[in-house]
Amino acid sequence: MRNLVIGAVLVGLIVLAALISFLWTPFDPTQVDAALRLQGPSGAHWLGTDRFGRDLVSQLMVGARTTLYVGIVAVGVAALVGTPLGVFAAAGPRWLGEIVLRANDLVLAFPALLLAIMFGAAFGASTLTAMIAIGVATVPSFARLARASALQVLSTEYVLAARSAGRTGPAISVRHVLPNIAGLIIVQCSVSFGIAVLAEAALSYLGLGTQPPTPSWGRMLQESQELLAVQPRLLIVPGVAIALAVLGFTLLGDGLRDRFDPRLEGARAQG
Amino acid sequence: MALLRKAGIFLLTLAIASVLVFAFMAVLPGDPAQVALGVNATPELLAQTRHAFGIDRPLPAQYTDWVGGLLTGNFGRSYITGDAIGPQLVDRFEVTLWLVGAATVVAVIVAVPLGTLAAARHRKASGTVVSGLSQLGAAIPAFLAGIVLVEIFAVSLRILPSGGWTPPDADPVAFLKGLVLPALSLGLVQAAVLTRYVRSAVLDVLREDYLRTARAKGLKPAQALVRHGLRNAAVPVMTVLGLQLATLLIGAVVVERVFVIPGLGSMLLDAVGSRDLIVVQDVVMVLVAAVLVINLLVDVLYTVVDPRLRRAR
Numbered sequence: 312m313r314n315l316v317i318g319a320v321l322v323g324l325i326v327l328a329a330l331i332s333f334l335w336t337p338f339d340p341t342q343v344d345a346a347l348r349l350q351g352p353s354g355a356h357w358l359g360t361d362r363f364g365r366d367l368v369s370q371l372m373v374g375a376r377t378t379l380y381v382g383i384v385a386v387g388v389a390a391l392v393g394t395p396l397g398v399f400a401a402a403g404p405r406w407l408g409e410i411v412l413r414a415n416d417l418v419l420a421f422p423a424l425l426l427a428i429m430f431g432a433a434f435g436a437s438t439l440t441a442m443i444a445i446g447v448a449t450v451p452s453f454a455r456l457a458r459a460s461a462l463q464v465l466s467t468e469y470v471l472a473a474r475s476a477g478r479t480g481p482a483i484s485v486r487h488v489l490p491n492i493a494g495l496i497i498v499q500c501s502v503s504f505g506i507a508v509l510a511e512a513a514l515s516y517l518g519l520g521t522q523p524p525t526p527s528w529g530r531m532l533q534e535s536q537e538l539l540a541v542q543p544r545l546l547i548v549p550g551v552a553i554a555l556a557v558l559g560f561t562l563l564g565d566g567l568r569d570r571f572d573p574r575l576e577g578a579r580a581q582g
Numbered sequence: 583m584a585l586l587r588k589a590g591i592f593l594l595t596l597a598i599a600s601v602l603v604f605a606f607m608a609v610l611p612g613d614p615a616q617v618a619l620g621v622n623a624t625p626e627l628l629a630q631t632r633h634a635f636g637i638d639r640p641l642p643a644q645y646t647d648w649v650g651g652l653l654t655g656n657f658g659r660s661y662i663t664g665d666a667i668g669p670q671l672v673d674r675f676e677v678t679l680w681l682v683g684a685a686t687v688v689a690v691i692v693a694v695p696l697g698t699l700a701a702a703r704h705r706k707a708s709g710t711v712v713s714g715l716s717q718l719g720a721a722i723p724a725f726l727a728g729i730v731l732v733e734i735f736a737v738s739l740r741i742l743p744s745g746g747w748t749p750p751d752a753d754p755v756a757f758l759k760g761l762v763l764p765a766l767s768l769g770l771v772q773a774a775v776l777t778r779y780v781r782s783a784v785l786d787v788l789r790e791d792y793l794r795t796a797r798a799k800g801l802k803p804a805q806a807l808v809r810h811g812l813r814n815a816a817v818p819v820m821t822v823l824g825l826q827l828a829t830l831l832i833g834a835v836v837v838e839r840v841f842v843i844p845g846l847g848s849m850l851l852d853a854v855g856s857r858d859l860i861v862v863q864d865v866v867m868v869l870v871a872a873v874l875v876i877n878l879l880v881d882v883l884y885t886v887v888d889p890r891l892r893r894a895r
Contacts, residue, residue: 420870422832557721
């Protein structure tokens, strides 16, 4: 319950910041002003300015948009494609499942960062190439998880009973497999969202993700790396934002898991 | 028999992956000869260079040449420097393997005990603290951890180098010192992620009937967990660890950048930067092949640990 609340609050704050940024930010986040460079926090600039004189709060707010955008598209692609494929691979006709599985292994050989580097080299690095690369690369982890857990469900007695009662494969997948693996998939969604946020940060750090002047938390880190000793604030602010975003989605997923997974009900009641 | 089948599938996947990598690089815009020679090259010189690179031939012939070369250990020559790629690739791969190996050791040593503890004591304060820490750790990007570790141990305390690489046979002590910070920044973040999975897997196992049975026949909870639980918890954890090895291999790309380590990752990024496409193609293929080998090993181990899966498939 506590996880759910903290996670929901953190995610809610990020969503709120992103939504407000569409209507209002304290300053133009891309406004360069040499006279204002490297200012500490003040009444006008709550978190100060960066080496180009850009307002940090404004950059954070618009950066939240980038973060959510990447996460939603990447995880959406991965979960909607990966989960049915995984269940299919476990429960469907053997030869088709085999093909799904092989394709899955093939995609798995191209991790997000590698795909993003290839996409970036081919189509030019952008937020779009980054999130598609992250999404495609995350499909196998959903498919693998869905398959592994579906196999475990399929080897249980109640599925055997359902089978002997004449229930068909698809019906078993929908009535027994999906509800039983839903909790794990939701946890995977939250973890994947966090991983997507981290991946976007890493790609932007390498210059392979969101391009200037669009604000991104990862690039804010990269731009301030050599100023760590003199202006740690510039590194701490985006670093904390990334960590809180990832933490928020992780806790939210954990909270939802406790909520949805009936096997954990006793634990929740007692703790 | 099952092993032979897995090996066959592995080879087939590897072959398809090589076609994908080749096709992807073949459709890239830009002419390698033009990149190598600059904008002032004459058409004759360009044609000559294309011929020397072998890129004036039909694509299927280029593909078979490339794969044939890879299989015989001939990785071709850089379009930019003209140096043989193979020897450099081997050196770089060794560096990356040291980094990934050390990071994996860090991750497993930290995650397995902590995750088990967090699960066994999930109703107590110690379990909650471990869970909280692992969640916080998993939320920090490896490169950020690297930057902060450098600031603390290299810049402020001056007890470890901030970057660079010393080969183990040149100076073992300098090698180990140089490996500590990169391995920690790569490994600790993975440890945090892995802890979550270990905890989750052990928690699932703890609720199984066979553990209650084991306790009912007189085993202490810890004994029951070690003897009957961990083996079952190992199945999902191993899948994640296998997937993580691949993540670590690629994550090393970023950490190598932070610590200026001459591994595969920096080789790849440098080649992308200078548009040395043949090097990009070779490095991507090596990384893809490495990931496939890891996945094959996980898959084989998987059926060894959980005999139920052998029957299910």
